[in-house]
Amino acid sequence: MFIFATIKNEKKRGKLEELYIAQASSMYKVAYRILDDEYLAQDAVHEAFINISNNFEKIMQTDCNKMGALLIIIVRNVSINMYNRRKKSGFSYEELGEEISDSGPGIEEILMNKEMFSIVVEKIKELHPSYADILSLKYFYHYEDSEVCRILSITPENFRTRLHRARHSLITLLSREQEGKNRE
Incomplete structure (x- = not known):
């Protein structure tokens, strides 16, 4: 390099x-x-x-x-x-064209999935770093539970507890976001 x-x-x-x-x-x-x-x-x-x-x-x-x-x-x-x-x-039209196949989802579904992904990513950034890290390693990077434990140097019990709390915190943030949109 x-x-x-x-x-x-x-x-x-x-x-x-x-x-x-x-x-x-x-x-x-x-x-x-x-x-x-x-x-x-x-x-x-x-x-x-x-x-x-x-x-x-x-x-x-x-x-x-x-x-x-x-x-x-x-x-x-x-x-x-x-x-x-x-x-x-x-978005580039080429990018969308590659994602769309005859038997695949429609453009609206692809755009909604990308929008939802962006919302989830933004909400994860708002979480406590230990929660954001465990969710990212588990769901975005698709690490196995044991790998996440090794990377974060935590026990499997601690992993399960932290993952549960992280999910709950994320759901709470997403619910508040949805409530805010419904009020508008």
Whole structure:
């Protein structure tokens, strides 16, 4: 990566290269699941490593067991930001055409699903970070329960409790959103 060449401190460069070798593939998978484009996913990983490089001292203070989860969260946030920027530029007709098949859902259903997805993503961002992380890892990145436990360094019991509370909090936020729309 080009960013490594710009770092003069050999120790910092070596640590970043180690992180890249160890975590880049899992970070890419997370980015790809969000962006559904291999080039954008690669860009997200590179942008995440730029952020990591800029905040190197803070990140290296993180417990080594939590480093993988932190990097996943960083690339997730970068990917979501990229997705939102791309979405703000509007839907391309080519993108919609690829999603529509003769036997598949209609345009209205596709647009409603994308709108609902955006609403859910925005509400998840409003949740407590521990709830947002567990929901994201479980439902957006499709990690198995045991993998989520390992990434977040929590017990299976803690996972179930936190997941239940996160779902309940999300449902509460979505209900309030719906009530607000019904009043208008």
